[in-house]
Amino acid sequence: MKNTVSTNTVSINTVSTSTVSTDTITGTRREVRRDILGAPALRPDGADKVQGKFAFSSDIWAEHMLWGATLRSPHPYARIVSIDLSAAFDIDGVEAIITAVDVPGKKTYGLISSDQPVFASDFVRYVGEPVACVAADHPETCRRALAAINVIYEVLTPLTDPERALLPETPKIHPDGNMLRYQKIICGDQTIQGEIIVENTYELGMQDQAFLGLEAAMAFPDSGGAGVDLVIATQWIHEDQKQIAACLDLPVDKVRVTLGGVGGAFGAREDISLQVHCCLLALKTSRPIKMQYSREESFYGHVHRHPAKIWIRHHATNEGIIQRIESKMVFDGGAYASTSAAVLINGITHIQGPYKCESATVHGFAVRTNNPPCGAMRGFGVVQACFAHESQMDKLAVACGLSPVEIRLRNAMRTGDKLITGQVIESVAPVERCIRETDAIPMPVPLARDANPLELVGGSGLTSLPQNIVRGVGWGVSIKNLMYSEKFDDYATARCQLHDGIVNLKFATAEVGQGFVVLAPQIARSVLGVDEVILDPVDTRIGSAGSTSASRQTWMSGGAVDGACRLVREQLFEHVGKIHNIDPLRLVIEDTDIVDMIGDFRISVIDASTGAHFDQTFEHHHRPTEELDENGQGNCHVAFAFVAHRAVVDVDVELGLVKVIQIATAQDVGRVLNPIAAIGQVEGGIAQGLGLAVMEEIVLDNGKIRNPSFTDYLLPTTLDMPDVIAVLIEEPEPQAPLGAKGIGEPPCISVTPAIAAAIRNATGRDLPRVPIRPQDICL
Amino acid sequence: MTPNTEVYQLNVNGKKCEVRDAWIGESLLYVLRERLGLPGAKGACEQGECGSCTVIMDDQAVCSCLVMAATAIDTEISTVEGLSVDGKLTDVQDAFVNEGAVQCGFCTPGLVVAVHNLLDTSPTPTDIEIKEAISGNICRCTGYGRIFEAVRSAAATRQETNK
Amino acid sequence: MTVAVPTSLSDALAAIAQNPAAQIIQGGTDLMVEINFNRRKPTDVIALRRVLELREWSIAKDGSTITIGAGLPYAQMEDDEIARLVPALAQAARTVGSPQIRAAGSIGGNLGTCSPAGDALPVLSALDAIVHLRSSTGARNISVHEFMVGVKRNARAPDEIIVSVTLPIVTGWQGYAKVGVRNAMVISIASCCLAVDRTNSAIRIALGAVGPTIIRCRATEAWLTSQLDLSSVNTVSTNLLKEFGDRVAQEAKPIDDHRSTAVYRRHAVSTLAKRLLTRANTP
Known part of the structure; x- marks a missing residue:
């Protein structure tokens, strides 16, 4: 008996959804509802997921498949002297071994600049860099084959200190140099000296996305090697397709990419990991290849959040009004470029936070080192900036004798304010409301003297008693750009077909857990008055949807689905108008009927579309943006969202241990399209921000990851997660197709500084670095 | 042997x-x-x-x-494949779907199994018992809030059914 | 490649006598990690999961000791009776990994792996446990102090199986506490067991994760015995408590690693010891 979840066809996880007479429990009341926009619609893949039937990319199995595995560099920087594959080839069950010489097309890839080798051939630049791949009959055979490959390295002195990478005399570790990007922002009066000046240097460690579903893919070669199908967990199938095709030297249409079930992403699946390797092995062996990283390998196999060092000085009046910011920001990009250039721009353009500021001097550097490559992670450069500016706001508050709330209210930006890039905030900007609504959320009850030990710091470790614990409160507020920036046209495509009252939607939008599969049918139901919506497989047989990142899919792919459905609705109205001799402009959708606004004509959408077939495709483009000029001026971002967080923590001050008790938050969401999905994004983002605040860090030693496992890279558990009380602020965004802003990233951004501030409040320590370790608090 | x-x-x-x-x-x-x-x-x-x-x-x-x-x-x-006897969702599975406890769903089968085990041995768990019982199940998407709701809801439904 | 799954201790002993090189697997929570992480490739395995004799526990007829089977899962050590007789052991068991790990892990595994971070080990050390080993040719009962030889090294002979441990049932307060950077499912970066023996006016302190193996603070114990009347609950002065903590810290031999620093570990274990002493003397 074999795994029957998938077959040799690559259509997986097709989803059919219908809400006819769906019961839902709302409080104690049961009511029938239609899952239109705004309803608490349920995930159409939920039933499969709770039964273990949903096919994640790691669940795919095929007849005659082989396993692929990757040999990685043990050194942070070394020259490859020789690679001897002969002993590995001698192992029974080994079918293929490939290295750089087997890459038929472009030898490198990369999201922004193509500087990362498919396989290292001359130098390895980070621990974990791929050197070779094997295909064999069993994962254990693969491991033995990898062990039998003999690579001779000439070990070189690695560059692991980002500050040293800035120095001109430091030898270049890559032909493209050690500076991935430098950008400054110069604006306003450069001579202002505030009555109040506060400054500090802040640091953030390297965070891992730590999605649960490890990198996995299956490649199916065409007979004769003319093309390949790849089923993969990724964030952007068209970008994968483009990069894979170039490396394979195949026409783009010969590389067909299908989204496999994705077990979380958070930015870590934007870059190429095993895509090219898996396709190469399939073409080489003419057999399906399954590749799946282990957790340890996953830590080496994808990019991480950039560690950063940020010096920042605020000038303000005695009343606490910010006049000028000076900052130097250094992001460690690791060995290859990935998205460092864009992360840097996000960092420097958000360093003012959600506060008015007329003058700024900011220097941003993204540098190359022999550390693991860094790239996208939820929050994308803004997490780093926010930790610095929010820590500064509290310093400013103390210096001015104001409360954390008051200093933020006094400086809160509004729609129409100008950013330090010169860009005017056109988005709805309810910063003040975010702060006030958060402030209005009740504080948690004080710690009980007889509290259950599991509710105390240390939990079942019986570490702390109530008398060891001090409670603290802290604030964080943030601004986050939505969509891609700097002239990038990250459009999204969707196709809508209507027949017999049933809608088929097709798009290439990667569902990574965020819930586009629940939103898209809601849109179709709202626009077209249907109930049954079928989602076609997500693959490259339609135009790009762009990446599932940058809080962009609700806006972009949502806009595309909305647009395609509206085009179909026009066709439907014309069709009905012609048959019933009514001006189509008089027709509207009411629930599941088409009605004449003026007369009393009414027909159900099912009846109206029976026997007909409407088919429309729509591309949604956001408004164009500009590149930054030499002084960092330009309308580089599309739109912005805002959020406030208040953290309450219990700290065992003597041992430096922390338990977060409550997070109160009010988030600017534009419009709530699905309350269940929205709260899920808010709570999930908060958990990740909490992780960065107190426990999550990739520990490096000379470029090598010391903790590449879930025993030592700690993620928040149920007993680490506080109560979350969230207010979703609905002020519809005029620019957004559905009035809704992206909500994925903001929750994880200002919660980190809020928790840090709460720990400072409890301990009186400066704590300029996250994650905050026990020894930072108590030693 | x-x-x-x-x-x-x-x-x-x-x-x-x-x-x-x-x-x-x-x-x-x-x-x-x-x-x-x-x-x-x-x-x-x-x-x-x-x-x-x-x-x-x-x-x-x-x-x-x-x-x-x-x-x-x-x-x-x-x-997890063996939980349901008749192809219908179990009470726990139903609660996970209805309460929004599922996002990417990768942790979900393990959690569903762990929660079944919890409710089979402790039908009326307190909030802190729920948290401890599933403290060995990491979820990276949800922040656990909807998962707690799902467990509470499943326990309540089971109580109701057994009355 | 063979896997033996004996159903009795005698079968298990026969199997290991036949093949002393075989890998013994109890709950699997350590060995399988080694295999999954490509660090060990066993050829022959003897699995003890079905040897029910190893999962029993009993109290001596005279009530002076409790003997716990090496394969008794931690989850079962939270049993009310064990928690009443050896509270420190029940507390330590509760802190092991997650519920899933506690359903599989056992004292035999902790002893076999002999990691200084093994949660049960400071309790065994503080209580001067006796480790019972059996082979097909005989039995050995040795002190846990002799059993734990070094980092992940123990005194088990290749043909021996760890059968059980015997702990004294002591009158007096005892407790276990641990520091990790997470509020659940965390490996200890410092842990401490403190047990007062009122009958013998003695105190025992053992430290975990702050040395190559579990550290028994004998010097501090002797000093404290001279300072306090351990036959009853005392008021511990601030000065005495501080000196006690300093002495415990001196006995620790922690290192810097990716989990923590030596300085913090020394501070943490000293703090835990002080807290346990305070708890022991809280009426």
Whole structure:
């Protein structure tokens, strides 16, 4: 008996959804509802997921498949002297071994600049860099084959200190140099000296996305090697397709990419990991290849959040009004470029936070080192900036004798304010409301003297008693750009077909857990008055949807689905108008009927579309943006969202241990399209921000990851997660197709500084670095 | 009795399953997923630190990645695929879907198994008991809020049904 | 390649006598990690999961000791009776990994792996446990102090199986506490067991994760015995408590690693010891 979840066809996880007479429990009341926009619609893949039937990319199995595995560099920087594959080839069950010489097309890839080798051939630049791949009959055979490959390295002195990478005399570790990007922002009066000046240097460690579903893919070669199908967990199938095709030297249409079930992403699946390797092995062996990283390998196999060092000085009046910011920001990009250039721009353009500021001097550097490559992670450069500016706001508050709330209210930006890039905030900007609504959320009850030990710091470790614990409160507020920036046209495509009252939607939008599969049918139901919506497989047989990142899919792919459905609705109205001799402009959708606004004509959408077939495709483009000029001026971002967080923590001050008790938050969401999905994004983002605040860090030693496992890279558990009380602020965004802003990233951004501030409040320590370790608090 | 790994038998979801030509080091997780066509249990850490691979072995919730498959003979193993008797969702599964406890869903099968085990042994758990019972199941998407709601809701439904 | 799954202790002993090189697997929570992480490739395995004799526990007829089977899962050590007789052991068991790990892990595994971070080990050390080993040719009962030889090294002979441990049932307060950077499912970066023996006016302190193996603070114990009347609950002065903490810290031999620093570990274990002493003397 074999795994029957998938077959040799690559259509997986097709989803059919219908809400006819769906019961839902709302409080104690049961009511029938239609899952239109705004309803608490349920995930159409939920039933499969709770039964273990949903096919994640790691669940795919095929007849005659082989396993692929990757040999990685043990050194942070070394020259490859020789690679001897002969002993590995001698192992029974080994079918293929490939290295750089087997890459038929472009030898490198990369999201922004193509500087990362498919396989290292001359130098390895980070621990974990791929050197070779094997295909064999069993994962254990693969491991033995990898062990039998003999690579001779000439070990070189690695560059692991980002500050040293800035120095001109430091030898270049890559032909493209050690500076991935430098950008400054110069604006306003450069001579202002505030009555109040506060400054500090802040640091953030390297965070891992730590999605649960490890990198996995299956490649199916065409007979004769003319093309390949790849089923993969990724964030952007068209970008994968483009990069894979170039490396394979195949026409783009010969590389067909299908989204496999994705077990979380958070930015870590934007870059190429095993895509090219898996396709190469399939073409080489003419057999399906399954590749799946282990957790340890996953830590080496994808990019991480950039560690950063940020010096920042605020000038303000005695009343606490910010006049000028000076900052130097250094992001460690690791060995290859990935998205460092864009992360840097996000960092420097958000360093003012959600506060008015007329003058700024900011220097941003993204540098190359022999550390693991860094790239996208939820929050994308803004997490780093926010930790610095929010820590500064509290310093400013103390210096001015104001409360954390008051200093933020006094400086809160509004729609129409100008950013330090010169860009005017056109988005709805309810910063003040975010702060006030958060402030209005009740504080948690004080710690009980007889509290259950599991509710105390240390939990079942019986570490702390109530008398060891001090409670603290802290604030964080943030601004986050939505969509891609700097002239990038990250459009999204969707196709809508209507027949017999049933809608088929097709798009290439990667569902990574965020819930586009629940939103898209809601849109179709709202626009077209249907109930049954079928989602076609997500693959490259339609135009790009762009990446599932940058809080962009609700806006972009949502806009595309909305647009395609509206085009179909026009066709439907014309069709009905012609048959019933009514001006189509008089027709509207009411629930599941088409009605004449003026007369009393009414027909159900099912009846109206029976026997007909409407088919429309729509591309949604956001408004164009500009590149930054030499002084960092330009309308580089599309739109912005805002959020406030208040953290309450219990700290065992003597041992430096922390338990977060409550997070109160009010988030600017534009419009709530699905309350269940929205709260899920808010709570999930908060958990990740909490992780960065107190426990999550990739520990490096000379470029090598010391903790590449879930025993030592700690993620928040149920007993680490506080109560979350969230207010979703609905002020519809005029620019957004559905009035809704992206909500994925903001929750994880200002919660980190809020928790840090709460720990400072409890301990009186400066704590300029996250994650905050026990020894930072108590030693 | 000394079975070598040429062939051994496992009892999974009430059925006897034969495993042939296996490597000795294969975990129960690997055998379920790659040899027995039961990919419901997921692998995410390979060291018992995430709970995604949770199955029930002789009435105990265990991490199947830490069970050497060839040693699991003569035990009763149930996986997420075996929870539902008639193809309908169980109360716990239903609650997970209805409360929004599922996002990417990778942790979900392990959690569903762990929650079944909890409610079977402790039908009216307190909030802190719920948190401790699933503290070995890492979820990276949800921040656990909707998962707690789902467990509370499933417990309440079960209470209601058993009245 | 063979896997033996004996159903009795005698079968297990026969199997290991036949093949002393075989790998013994109890709960699997350590060995399987080694295999999954490509660090160990066993050829022959003897699995003890079905040896029910190893999963029993009993109290001596005279009530002076409790003997716990090496394969008794931690989950079962939270049993009310064990928690009443050896509370520190029940507390330590509760802190092991996750519920899933506690359903599989056992004292035999902790002893076999002999990691200084093993949660049960400071309790065994503080209570001067006796480790019972059996082979097909005989039995050995050795002190846990002799059993734990070094980092992940123990005194088990290749043909021996760890059968059980015997702990004294002591009158007096005892407790276990641990520091980790997470509020659940965490490996200890410092742990401490403190047990007062009122009958013998003695105190025992053992430290985990702050040395190559479990550290028994004998010097501090002797000093404290001279300072306090341990036959009853005392008021511990601030000065005494501070000196006690300093002495415990001196006995620790922690290192810097990716989990923590030596300085923090020394501070943490000293703090835990002080807290346990305070708890022991809280009426």
